[in-house]
Amino acid sequence: MIVAEQKPIEEIVQSIKPYKKLLIAACGTCVTVCMTGGEKEAIELCTLLELVSELEGIQIRVKTIERQCDREFFVDFEEDIEWADAVLSMGCGVGVQFFAELYPGKHIVPALNTKFFGVTRDVGYWTEFCQGCGECLLEKTGGVCPVARCSKSLFNGPCGGSSDGRCEINPDIECAWQIIYDRLKAQNRLDLLLETLPPRDWSSSRDGGPRSLRKSSVYLEVD
Amino acid sequence: MPSLENEYISGLQRAYESGEFVVTAEIGPPMSSNASHVEKSADVLRGVVHAANVTDNQTSIVRMSSLAASYIGLTRGVETILQMTCRDRNRIAIQSDLLGAYALGLRNLLCLSGDHQSLGNHPQSKNVFDLDSIQLIKAVADMKNHSIFINGKKGKNMPKFFIGTTTNPFADPRELQIIRLKKKIEAGAQFVQTQAIYDVDSFESWMSEVRSLGLHNEVYIQAGILVNKSLRSMEMTKKVSGMSIPDELIERMRNSENQEEEGITIALEIIDRLRKIEGLSGIHIMAVGWEKIVPTIIERAGLMPTFDSNHSD
C-alpha cells in the first residue's frame, strides 16, 4: 500500500485559511489502512480545524471518496465538490492530483505527506518495501528488495557498514543485505549471490522520465 | 611528474609486483580550495610511503575533490591513489572523471560504495548509487582490458588504472562479505585495503579464511591501521559502524599517562603482529587529524620504502 502521514496542522491551516466552505475528502483505500487519511482521521481533523481561531466561521463537510485515484468513485460527490470553495484531500499524492485534474477550477489542498510503498510491520508501524523501479529483481535477492531497502541500493552485497543486522546510517534500519543473506542461506540458495549483477538500466525507473503504461489487450485508442 | 604522453604505469603496482611490503597513507583534502594544504600533506609523505590515498568527500563531508587533490599531490612528488565513491556520481560523471584523471597522470584508483550522505554535513542531499562498487571495478577493468565504456561502445586511449578497493573483515554478514570480496576480485580488483585493524586475532582468522580460498594469491591485501592520538579519538573510532576495538586497548589508552605515545605504541604493536601474517602484502596507515605522525610510525616500524630510481619524482 501507499503509506502517508498527516501534514503539520499549521501548514494545513495556512493553505485553507482563505476559504469559507471546505470539503474534507477522505480516501477509503491505502491511507485508510495506514490510519492517516480515512474517514476516522478526516472526522478528527475536522473537529480539530473547527477549534482553530484563525479559521473562525468556516463550514466543513467531511466525505469519504472510496478511491481518489479512480474516476468512477467521484460521481456521488458532485454536489459537495460544487458547494466547496476548496477541497482538503486526504488521499495520497496520486489522489490529490487526480482530484485536481478532474476539477481543474477547484483548489485541491493536500492534507498528507505521501511517503512510500510499504507494509504494516506492527500496529502503527510501517516500513518501505518497493520503489516501483520498473524491473523487479526480487527473484535474485530472496524476495527482499535491495533498491528500496538497502540505503545505498546496492546490487551485489552489503557495504562495509553492515553491523549486527543493522544499516550504517541508523541502527533503527535493518540492513537489507543481512535479510537477503539470512533468507537465502535458510533456503540453501546462497549460490544466487555469487553472480555479479551488471549496472542496472535505470531508464525503466523514474530516471527514464515520468512513466505510463498501456495494456494493449484492454486499451482502446479513441480518436 | 610523468610525461602525459608515455604509458607510465603505477609505481604502486611495481612495488607490489617486486614483492616489497607496501606502505600507504592518506591525504585528506581540505574543506577549502587551499592547494597548499594538500601540498603540505604531500610533503610529509614524500619518500615515506609508496603512495597516498586521497579521500573522496569522506564521511560525506564536502571537501576539495579527490581528483584535484590527487593531482596536486602528484605534482608534489607523491604517487596518489584516487578514491572514487558511487555516492555522488552517475556513470556519466564517473567515466568522465576517469578519463580526466588518467589524462592528468593519475594511475591508481580505489573504488568504493561511499559513506551514506546522511552521515555527513549535507544530509539533505540526493544520493546517486547508479553503480555499486563492484560494478564500478568492472567498468574500470573493462576500460583497461577491452577499451569499452559501460554501454559496451569502444573508446580510444582508454585509462589503464591499477585498480583497488576496500573490504571490511569485521562487517556482517561475514560469509557474504567474503563472497563480495571474491566478486570484487573477479570484477578486476588488483589490490584491496582493509578497514582499520585493532582486533588482530579476529583479523588473523579472517586472513586464514581468505588464504583457504586462495584469494591472497589473486589480490594484494593491505591491512588498515588507524593511529589514535587520544582516548577520545579511539572512543570516537569505536563508534563507527563496522569497527571493532577490543576493550583492553581502550583501557590501555585510558590508563596511560602519555596517550599520544600509547597510541603510537599500540599501532606499532599491531603492525608488528600483522607483518607476520601470511598473505599480507602491505599496510595502509590512517592518522586522521594527526597526519604528521605517519613518518614516525613508518620509521619506528622499520618500514621505510626503498624506491627504485625511475620512480616518478
Ligand code: SF4
Ligand atoms: S526490485 Fe524494483 S519493483 Fe521489485 S520490489 Fe524493488 S523497487 Fe519494487
Ligand code: SF4
Ligand atoms: S548497511 Fe546494509 S542496508 Fe545499509 S547501506 Fe550498507 S548494505 Fe545497504
